[in-house]
Amino acid sequence: MGRNAGARRATTPYVLFLDADVVLADSTLLRRAVTTMQKRHLHCLTTNVACIEGNAADRFLYQASNIVQQASRWVAPFATGMFMLFDRQEFERLGGFNEQALYAEDYLLSKQVARRRFAVIPGTVLTSNRRFQKMGHMQIAAMFLKTALHSGDESYFRRDQGYWEES
DSSP, X not given: OHHHHHHHHOOSSEEEEEOTTOBOOOTTHHHHHXXXXXXXXXXXXXXXXXXXXXXXXXXXXXXXXXXHHHHHTTSSXXXXXXXXXXXXXXXXXXXXXXXXXXXXXXXXXXXXXXXXXXXXXXXXXXXXXXXXXXXXXXXXXXHHHHHHHTTTOGGGGGSOOSTTSOO
16 A cells, blocks of 8 residues: 555654645644644644535535544544544554555544544645545445444455445
8 A cells, every 4th residue: 555655664753644635725734733743742633624616515524524533532533544644653553554444544543543642633624525526425424424333343444335436
């Protein structure tokens, strides 16, 4: 997997994972994220995600995801690969992204982080609505719900759930 290979080459204390369509519109976000990681001795940090374009349904679903992400701090951390800053040593200790997972490998990794070592920093990264255009709102929402319901069954994520199918 490319993200694991890139992380192995990193020599910095932190590794940032971004999706290809993410825009860091806030010029202070990365500096604030690293500072927060250092001050709070965090292992993983993420931020909110908003849709660059799209309609009200796109914006609503991203906002719902942000709310779940905020609430996850009290149960089991939830971060997406759209913006995921990891302490490199902890990333390596956890074994990186599960290369057998066919989707949600970012979620599988983030949920292994201790709650007290996880944070959602104020701010937002921008992304496209490509996921909704490809699969539709209902299918994405259903996959999100199924991911939550199967969070304890890692074998679920090693089976094809239709995420990579062409529409």
